[in-house]
Amino acid sequence: MGLRLKPTQRQRRLGHELRKLREAAGMGAAEACERAGLNKPHLSHIEAGRTACPEPRLRALLSAYGCSDTTLTKALIELTNATGKGWWRAYRDTVDDRGQDLAELESTTTAYRAFDWLHVPGLLQTPAYMRALFTKENPGDDGDLDAYAGFRLRRQRVLTERPAPTFEAVIHEAAFHMGFVDRETMLGQLDHLVELARLPQVSIRLLPFRCAAYPATPGSPFTIHDASAPELSTVYVEQPNTPLFLCDPWHVEHFAADFARISGISLEPLDPGAAGEQSSLGLIQHLRYVL
Secondary structure, three states, X not given: OOOOOOOOHHHHHHHHHHHHHHHXXXXXXXXXXXXXXXXXXXXXXXXXXXXXXXXXXHHHHHHHOOOXXXXXXXXXXXXXXXXXXXXXXXXXXXXXXXXXXXXXXXXXXXXXXXXXXXXXXXXXOOHHHHHHHHHHHOOOOHHHHHHHHHHHHHHHHHHOOOOOOEEEEEEEHHHHHOOOOOHHHHHHHHHHHHHHOOOOOEEEEEEOOOOOOOOOOOOOOEEEEEOOOHHHXXXXXXXXXXXXXXXXXXXXXXXXXXXXXXXXXXXEOOOOOOOOOOEHHHHHHHHHHHO
């Protein structure tokens, strides 16, 4: 079997985690190969995600590294046994590798924590809103727009399919004043957020301009994707050119702390039945009049 020229995020992540376990065990590549019955080039390719690691070989490596965490072991086995041939493959001619990797990551996410100051998070967008966004970012024919919108709409089904993950979002008020969306589209988006807040697993907070403390928000929108094994949690950072998948524990801890801090100074979660000037619903009602 030839080596992969373009490993997916899942394949790279599996190799990254195996290397971390080896290094945590204080084991060099030569010793690991001797214990697991591999040669050094093969192990190097596994750790780089360039070649597969069948379950028996994975178990041999985990045993050599002294990994006794059953939750982590189960999650790594699921990574190595995954085929990557999910619904997102139908969009491979339209959506780039990063988009494909994101959809695959979302298929295993157990909980989301998202912050955005520029847009409404993608999983919460209406079709009209996303089409306005795509038109500004990627001018092209309607066929492209339909494909991009269809891909994002399909991604949104993770919020309602069972078992549905929890989704916590903090959206800065600035996101509702961006000029790429007309008033009618934005009003529809605000109504959509109120409806989504009725889902028991969805929590949406708004961070107003007049917050009680200096927000010191991160420079880029981000989403923390929690995994069944905490070690496999990932931060997805949106950037103008190439989005980032960050998986080192200190990255996850840093962004988790940022999210907790921002949540703490935001308005109370959006509750369709609880109005009030100092609530997220109150801010949405205000935005309906000032936009």
